[in-house]
Amino acid sequence: MGRITAPFGPQHPVLPEPLHLNITYEDEKVVGLSPAIGYVHRGLEKTAEKKEYPENVFLVERVCGICSFMHAMTYCMGIEELMGIEIPPRAQYLRVFYSEISRLHSHLLWLGLFADAFGFENLFMQYWAAREKILDLMELTGGQRVILSSCAIGGIRRDLNAEQIDTAQGVLMQTEEELKRINPVMLNAYTVKQRTVGKGMLSREDALLYGAVGPMLRASGVAQDLRQTGYAAYRELGFAPVVETDGDSYARALVRVRETCQSIELARKALERLPEGEAAVKVKGNPDGETMQRVEQPRGELLYYIKGNGSKNLERLRIRTPTFANIPSLLKMLPGCEMADVPVIVLSIDPCISCTER
Amino acid sequence: MKVDTIKTSPEAIVASAQKYFDDGCRLVAATCVEEGEELRVIYSFDRELSLENLEISTPREKAIPSLTGVYACAFLIENEMKELFGLEIDGLSLDLGGRMYLVDGAEPAPMADHNKPKAKEDEKIG
Numbered sequence: 141m142g143r144i145t146a147p148f149g150p151q152h153p154v155l156p157e158p159l160h161l162n163i164t165y166e167d168e169k170v171v172g173l174s175p176a177i178g179y180v181h182r183g184l185e186k187t188a189e190k191k192e193y194p195e196n197v198f199l200v201e202r203v204c205g206i207c208s209f210m211h212a213m214t215y216c217m218g219i220e221e222l223m224g225i226e227i228p229p230r231a232q233y234l235r236v237f238y239s240e241i242s243r244l245h246s247h248l249l250w251l252g253l254f255a256d257a258f259g260f261e262n263l264f265m266q267y268w269a270a271r272e273k274i275l276d277l278m279e280l281t282g283g284q285r286v287i288l289s290s291c292a293i294g295g296i297r298r299d300l301n302a303e304q305i306d307t308a309q310g311v312l313m314q315t316e317e318e319l320k321r322i323n324p325v326m327l328n329a330y331t332v333k334q335r336t337v338g339k340g341m342l343s344r345e346d347a348l349l350y351g352a353v354g355p356m357l358r359a360s361g362v363a364q365d366l367r368q369t370g371y372a373a374y375r376e377l378g379f380a381p382v383v384e385t386d387g388d389s390y391a392r393a394l395v396r397v398r399e400t401c402q403s404i405e406l407a408r409k410a411l412e413r414l415p416e417g418e419a420a421v422k423v424k425g426n427p428d429g430e431t432m433q434r435v436e437q438p439r440g441e442l443l444y445y446i447k448g449n450g451s452k453n454l455e456r457l458r459i460r461t462p463t464f465a466n467i468p469s470l471l472k473m474l475p476g477c478e479m480a481d482v483p484v485i486v487l488s489i490d491p492c493i494s495c496t497e498r
Numbered sequence: 499m500k501v502d503t504i505k506t507s508p509e510a511i512v513a514s515a516q517k518y519f520d521d522g523c524r525l526v527a528a529t530c531v532e533e534g535e536e537l538r539v540i541y542s543f544d545r546e547l548s549l550e551n552l553e554i555s556t557p558r559e560k561a562i563p564s565l566t567g568v569y570a571c572a573f574l575i576e577n578e579m580k581e582l583f584g585l586e587i588d589g590l591s592l593d594l595g596g597r598m599y600l601v602d603g604a605e606p607a608p609m610a611d612h613n614k615p616k617a618k619e620d621e622k623i624g
Contacts, residue, residue: 174592174594175574176594176597178598178599181599348524349569349571351525351572364524430501432501432551443527443542445501445527445529445540455531456531458529458530458531460527460575465571468570468571468574469571471570471592497599
């Protein structure tokens with residue numbers, strides 16, 4: 141049987157962003173692949189050396205439009221540690237609130253795209269309609285729909301007032317009700333299961349060998365979520381990771397569906413228990429030394445390495461994003477599958493190329 | 499968290515990584531940092547949500563061994579370090595040939611020190 145190698149992406153109808161894979165087929169079966177990312181690499185780590193460290197908050201927010209708040213938060217956590225800054229409890233709870241609504245809108249975005257990947261257009265529209273309300277909530281509280289610029293070194297730049305908190309609680313309750321109606325379709329529909337159950341298998345052992353993170357790792361039975369470490373106010377709010385064991389595309393969807401409900405619960409709890417007081421402290425001085433910070437993004441573990449030298453400019457900023465860690469797993473998940481399943485399996489890792497090509 | 503590292507040699511890095519793998523640890527990242535004439539590589543492993551770091555230092559022109567024989571996922575990280583810092587790596591299981599990010603005619607090793615901007619004068623903010 142002859143073999144052909146054909147590019148999948150960087151432009152492909154199923155891809156929201158330009159991921160490029162060179163896939164080798166034998167008849168219609170995948171027998172090998174080589175990732176060739178780099179289509180939109182921006183060199184932001186290098187740019188960060190040229191900016192002053194407070195300006196980098198705005199720079200790292202632009203690593204990714206979907207989880208921009210979490211990039212800013214991780215960077216701020218690193219700088220705060222280097223400078224010995226303790227942020228107010230109110231800021232810790234607000235960081236949880238913004239992180240969880242970011243995760244919620246990211247998962248709703250992905251669930252819609254996933255439905256679209258196997259042609260379930262109605263489900264795609266339902267998820268995106270639900271997501272729209274969360275984007276409106278982000279605009280109401282942060283002033284923008286995507287790039288919030290709410291996080292600052294020392295806390296949160298824009299505090300919430302009582303009216304905003306009430307509205308946010310209402311929107312979250314309403315979204316919870318919406319998802320009770322939509323989620324069973326994703327989880328129980330015959331067509332969804334036909335396209336996802338048993339597709340793109342990744343065992344627990346392979347997930348660790350290939351360095352998978354986030355919902356990819358948890359769908360393969362590994363109970364790891366960095367929120368368990370208790371950063372921001374997660375320790376006070378209580379948290380247990382969502383874990384599934386089947387390791388297929390359906391299990392990965394199931395983890396994300398369950399995490400949408402968990403995010404609503406955490407965001408609501410953070411608002412209910414929001415401490416009184418200031419939302420930020422003043423910052424003086426420059427960072428010195430080196431630190432590593434990790435947080436749980438919607439797609440998994442995000443790592444920032446920051447090295448300061450006592451001046452306003454950093455010596456090195458290194459960002460390891462979750463999709464960068466999840467791409468190697470495709471080398472295990474795709475070989476052996478049918479050509480028709482490639483788009484669904486690739487999408488099941490929730491690829492964010494904006495993050496990957498920071 | 500502050501970065502606590504265990505220093506080891508390039509020759510011993512594969513055996514050290516194998517111990518982490520045997521313990522069920524996950525390879526999180528490898529971070530390349532320029533330190534004068536040398537390149538410092540920090541390998542980060544996750545052990546039950548705690549981060550442990552191994553560190554090696556090497557002259558740029560001297561190749562270091564690849565971890566892809568232990569951790570299959572290391573190929574992407576190592577290709578990135580090779581391309582952006584000019585770090586030579588022996589035994590890469592999937593070598594992307596310096597064309598992961600860079601295109602033909604691009605300046606090699608764009609993250610290396612010759613591209614580093616001069617730090618501005620120290621000032622206070624507040």
